[in-house]
Amino acid sequence: MNWRKERGRAERGYHHGNLKEALLQAALGLIAEKGPGGFTFADAARMAGVSPAAPYRHFRDRDELLSSIAQRGFEQFEAQLTQAWDDGRPDTVSAFERVGKAYLAFARHEPAYYSAMFESGLPVDLNPTLLAASERAFGIIRAAAERLAALAPPGVARPPAMMMALHIWSMSHGVASLFGRGDAARRKLPMSPEDLLEAQVLIYLRGLGFPTDRRPPAKDPATPPPVPSAGAASGAPSGPWGAPKK
């Protein structure tokens, strides 16, 4: 993948040859460890072994670099969600839950992208390219919600898919933002973010009339389906429920 960086600039020659990419990678690393506010244009340049002015040949300013990272983040995000959704296979409900897990997994494993996308203060709405990428990612959730809504129990009126999608997005984003990051600066939980979100989504779907006590073909015995509303100490590997720990 990288084939000619990270060498003393003596061997590098005057031209870097891959600076734009090197800057993006450097910035990604810096954001991961110091947050989107702590990242510095000059630092990225230093890390790539070029002068502080060199990055301006590739990005108008610091914000444009940040936008590029957010852009790329939304693209990867969309790819992850698409893969998780897998067009609803093997069944809509379990694929839907996979999407939720993928959301959390992205926030956890790509904190730098996630920060750039959602916490950098970038005006997403004012950047058409970025906005489009963001909407493509949300589109996956909406498509999934549409398929799910079509499955709504026969008797009841069908829930609006757009609303469902927004609800699912809010839940995922809320859990991810408050508890889902790998970094230390988050709150302690009596259960994993994944379990928290899964229970929440199941309760929500049940509220829409979906039968969620399904325990389908038991295709994966390694992950016992949690009992969302009641059973208390279910499969959660963490501490017991109601311990306030205050």
Added chain:
Amino acid sequence: MNWRKERGRAERGYHHGNLKEALLQAALGLIAEKGPGGFTFADAARMAGVSPAAPYRHFRDRDELLSSIAQRGFEQFEAQLTQAWDDGRPDTVSAFERVGKAYLAFARHEPAYYSAMFESGLPVDLNPTLLAASERAFGIIRAAAERLAALAPPGVARPPAMMMALHIWSMSHGVASLFGRGDAARRKLPMSPEDLLEAQVLIYLRGLGFPTDRRPPAKDPATPPPVPSAGAASGAPSGPWGAPKK
């Protein structure tokens, strides 16, 4: 309240007299308009009419000022939630929903506090005072959840209150972060954040077995209770549901 600021420094004399407070207010304004990252220690000093070094007599550094704002924010937040909860009057469910609305109202009307609290990248967990304030605020939600859990329908097993509280917090925070801010840099919605959250919470509660189709004493005819799961074009003043607007 303020009684001797905002005058040419000629009249002010050598000592400001109220600098700490003035700095907090200035910072609050700056954060509101430029985000927690855009706010500058020097700007706050200038706005208060003192030299750039003066703030260091009141805050160890820029981060401590930010922490103070977050701290104050959590305190106000707690107060708002407490008032909204009103110890569960007149009935637990409607008080509960008022808490959700108060969460959104805070995010919307106090964007500067909200940013400092949740988006400034401050390590809340590492600041005991801040952590305590944050937990006091969350405590209101937890207390409300506990009262609500106690009301769970008789037949079913009682849902864990802590989990409910975390779910409600996630939903509120997700909606507020994604759609709830007054500033421009957020996404468009086919409905108000308030309606979106209310529907979500109602569906969630129904999923836990609560009867949510209650239409109580109709104490306030001005706000028609939305039909959460179905009826589509309910009382929402915005556009129709399913219009993707893509």
Added chain:
DNA sequence: CAGTTCATGTGAAAGGCTTTTACATGAGCC
């Protein structure tokens, strides 16, 4: 009331970051 003390503010300076501008280098192309 005079004198002292100490919190609070000032000015200057060091060091870093951002961004611009003129100039240097060399890769790709006749």
Added chain:
DNA sequence: GGCTCATGTAAAAGCCTTTCACATGAACTG
């Protein structure tokens, strides 16, 4: 070989943060 243009450099201006020695004056003390 010589041109051209993308890419990098050096230097400089301007702003921010933070520190340090020093100034001011409000409050206390006798």
